[in-house]
Amino acid sequence: MINKKDIKNQMIQAVKTVKQTNPMAGSITNSVTINFVANAQLAVGGSAAMVYLPDEGEFLAKAAGATYINTGTFLPIYEETLLRTAKVIRSLGKPWVLDPVAIGIGSLRNQLLQEFKEYKPNIIRGNASEIIALAGQWGLDGGEKVSNTRGVDSTDSVSAAKDAAVALAKWTGGAVAVSGETDLITDGSIIARSSGGSHFMEKITGAGCSLGGVVAIYATATSPFIAALTATAVYNIAGKRAGDKVDGPASFQIQFLDELYKATADDIANNPFELTEV
Numbered sequence: 001m002i003n004k005k006d007i008k009n010q011m012i013q014a015v016k017t018v019k020q021t022n023p024m025a026g027s028i029t030n031s032v033t034i035n036f037v038a039n040a041q042l043a044v045g046g047s048a049a050m051v052y053l054p055d056e057g058e059f060l061a062k063a064a065g066a067t068y069i070n071t072g073t074f075l076p077i078y079e080e081t082l083l084r085t086a087k088v089i090r091s092l093g094k095p096w097v098l099d100p101v102a103i104g105i106g107s108l109r110n111q112l113l114q115e116f117k118e119y120k121p122n123i124i125r126g127n128a129s130e131i132i133a134l135a136g137q138w139g140l141d142g143g144e145k146v147s148n149t150r151g152v153d154s155t156d157s158v159s160a161a162k163d164a165a166v167a168l169a170k171w172t173g174g175a176v177a178v179s180g181e182t183d184l185i186t187d188g189s190i191i192a193r194s195s196g197g198s199h200f201m202e203k204i205t206g207a208g209c210s211l212g213g214v215v216a217i218y219a220t221a222t223s224p225f226i227a228a229l230t231a232t233a234v235y236n237i238a239g240k241r242a243g244d245k246v247d248g249p250a251s252f253q254i255q256f257l258d259e260l261y262k263a264t265a266d267d268i269a270n271n272p273f274e275l276t277e278v
C-alpha cells in the first residue's frame with residue numbers, strides 16, 4: 001500500500017540532509033550546459049565537480065556520494081572515461097544517474113549506452129523520447145528500436161514513455177524519471193506524476209541536464225525513487241515560481257536558480273504529485 005505521507009517525509013529528510021551536509025556529486029556531462037548543471041547543484045545545497053579524463057572520473061567516483069553521467073556531447077576520450085568511471089562506481093556500489101541525451105546520434109554514444117545496460121544505473125533521467133529510445137536499444141518493453149529523438153529535444157509525450165520507464169526501472173532495480181509538462185517517476189512498482197514547472201523550461205538549454213545533476217545530489221542522501229521525485233519536485237516548484245515572475249527565458253534562467261535556492265523542504269514535499277501502482 002502506497003503511503004504518500006511517508007514519501008513526503010522521506011523527501012523532507014532528503015532536502016534537509018543535503019542542505020545540512022553539502023554532499024558532492026561528480027559529473028561527466030556535456031559542454032553545452034555544464035555550468036548550469038553545477039549552479040543548480042550548488043543552489044539546492046550540494047557541491048559540484050566536473051571532469052573529462054579517465055583517471056579524474058575514477059577519482060570522483062570514489063570521492064563523491066553519487067555520480068552523474070550525461071551523454072550530451074562526446075569526445076573520443078569518453079570511451080575510456082565513461083567505462084572506467086562506471087567500473088569504479090559499480091565496484092563501490094555507489095549511486096549514479098544516467099541521462100542518455102541525444103541517444104541515437106553517433107556510434108560511440110550508442111555503443112557506450114549499450115554497455116551501460118549491464119552497469120544498471122540507479123537512476124535514469126531523460127525526456128520521453130530518450131527514455132523510449134533507451135528501452136528500445138536495451139530490448140525492453142515500451143521501447144522503440146529506431147530512435148525518434150530529433151537531437152536533444154523530445155518528440156514524444158511523457159505518457160507514451162510510461163511502459164519504457166517501468167521496464168527500465170525493473171531492469172535496473174532503481175528509478176526512472178521522465179521529464180515533460182507533467183513528469184513521471186517510477187521505481188517499477190509505483191508511479192508518481194509531479195506537476196508544476198514553466199513553459200520557459202523548454203526555452204532554455206540545460207533544464208533537463210541540470211535536473212539530472214540535482215537528482216545525483218539527492219541520491220547521495222536517499223533512495224533512487226525519492227531522489228528522483230525530490231529533484232523533480234524542486235524543479236517544478238522553482239520553475240513555477242520563476243515563470244510567474246518573468247517574461248522571457250534569459251531572466252527565467254536567473255530567477256530559476258534563485259527559486260531553487262529558496263525552496264524549503266516543506267515547499268518541495270508539498271509540490272503536487274499523484275501516486276498510482278503500476
Ligand SMILES: Nc1ncnc2c1ncn2[C@@H]1O[C@H](COP(=O)(O)OP(=O)(O)O)[C@@H](O)[C@H]1O
Binds near residue numbers: 183232
Ligand atoms: N511545458 C512544460 N511545462 C512545465 N515544465 C516543463 C515543461 N517542459 C519541461 N518542463 C520541465 O523542465 C525540466 C526539464 O524537462 P525537459 O525539457 O523534458 O528535459 P530535456 O531538457 O532533457 O528535454 C523538467 O523539470 C520538466 O518538468
Ligand SMILES: Cc1ncsc1CCOP(=O)(O)O
Binds near residue numbers: 073102152204208
Ligand atoms: C543543446 C545540446 N546539444 C548537445 S547537449 C545539449 C544540451 C541539452 O540540454 P537539455 O537536455 O537539458 O535540454
Ligand SMILES: [Mg+2]
Binds near residue numbers: 101126127152209
Ligand atoms: Mg535532456
